[in-house]
Amino acid sequence: MNLSIVIPLKNEVESLTELESWIRRVVEKMGISYEILFIDDGSNDGSWALIEQLKKGNDQVRGIKFRRNYGKSAALHVGFQASLGEVVITMDADLQDSPDEIPELYRMIVEDKFDLVSGWKKVRHDPPSKTIPTKLYNAVTRWMSGINLHDFNCGLKAYRGEVARSVEVYGEMHRYIPVLAKWTGFPNIGEKVVEHRARKYGYTKFGGWRRFVNGPLDLMIISFVGKFGKRPMHFFGLLGLIAFLTGFGILAWLSIEKLIFKEIGIADRPAFFLGILVLMVGTQLFLTGFVGEMINRNSSVRNNYSIDQEL
Numbered sequence: 001m002n003l004s005i006v007i008p009l010k011n012e013v014e015s016l017t018e019l020e021s022w023i024r025r026v027v028e029k030m031g032i033s034y035e036i037l038f039i040d041d042g043s044n045d046g047s048w049a050l051i052e053q054l055k056k057g058n059d060q061v062r063g064i065k066f067r068r069n070y071g072k073s074a075a076l077h078v079g080f081q082a083s084l085g086e087v088v089i090t091m092d093a094d095l096q097d098s099p100d101e102i103p104e105l106y107r108m109i110v111e112d113k114f115d116l117v118s119g120w121k122k123v124r125h126d127p128p129s130k131t132i133p134t135k136l137y138n139a140v141t142r143w144m145s146g147i148n149l150h151d152f153n154c155g156l157k158a159y160r161g162e163v164a165r166s167v168e169v170y171g172e173m174h175r176y177i178p179v180l181a182k183w184t185g186f187p188n189i190g191e192k193v194v195e196h197r198a199r200k201y202g203y204t205k206f207g208g209w210r211r212f213v214n215g216p217l218d219l220m221i222i223s224f225v226g227k228f229g230k231r232p233m234h235f236f237g238l239l240g241l242i243a244f245l246t247g248f249g250i251l252a253w254l255s256i257e258k259l260i261f262k263e264i265g266i267a268d269r270p271a272f273f274l275g276i277l278v279l280m281v282g283t284q285l286f287l288t289g290f291v292g293e294m295i296n297r298n299s300s301v302r303n304n305y306s307i308d309q310e311l
Helices: 013-030 047-057 072-082 099-110 128-144 161-166 173-184 210-228 235-259 270-298
Strands: 003-007 035-039 063-067 087-090 114-120 157-160 189-193 308-311
Touching: 003 013, 003 072, 003 099, 013 047, 013 099, 035 047, 035 072, 047 063, 047 210, 063 072, 063 161, 072 087, 072 173, 087 099, 087 161, 099 114, 099 157, 099 189, 114 173, 128 173, 157 161, 173 189, 189 308, 210 235, 235 270
Parallel strands: 003 035, 003 087, 035 063, 114 189
Antiparallel strands: 063 308, 087 157, 114 157
16 A cells, blocks of 8 residues: 555544545545545544544545543554555644645655655744744754754654554654654654644644643653663663762772771761762662663563554
């Protein structure tokens, strides 16, 4: 199959018919094989019943329905694993992403040989309360990841199928999929300016105020896991060794002073307690590195989501 279009959604019943018709019109002009994969993230507004109806009118429609709401990252992860296309394109279900962008995104993957192409909503129809923090997070992510993208969180992206099915998206890491892709071993990442349409129906279902707190935390997690996830001892062991040697050095110096100048007490000096504290912290960090190595070698991460129905 040439193309999989993965669409996570929650309570978007008003827009699905128009979105499916628009995608079908655009992709069928391309003359390629395709599938439209709707991932229903716990909708309760009739979205799944409508997806079933769309399936009857278009055999290329597939659907997966979660028993409850897990979040956008979970929906994308399951959609990626279920996709069959050589190219995978993701877009939101609210009609703010234009299906007219699909042909060029597909071409950039197939002909320009990008691993991933991220959309850039250069002109946005969002309030300042959303655009200002987004610009800040994008700037920080560019600096920490070394990936020169303007809009990491754009829902409209294209992937080589291998990339989509190799990247593990969990928690709320969908904001930083390009970073995950780079650290998974797919560094050829491009960008395309895409249209950002004003929302036609309803209101946003993903995100909310918590994303302003979770965003920086997720970036810190990705940065740590990307560098030390497979070698935790290199992080905790180094810090532990430095702390242990510092504490040992302080206590050794105090002991030498006590042996040379017998009238000097040790137990009543602040440096004595500092040395013990740093020595203990160093030991704990070192042991944490060992435990991390053991966990890393004897376990594997699994994302298990309860699926209610599948088309």
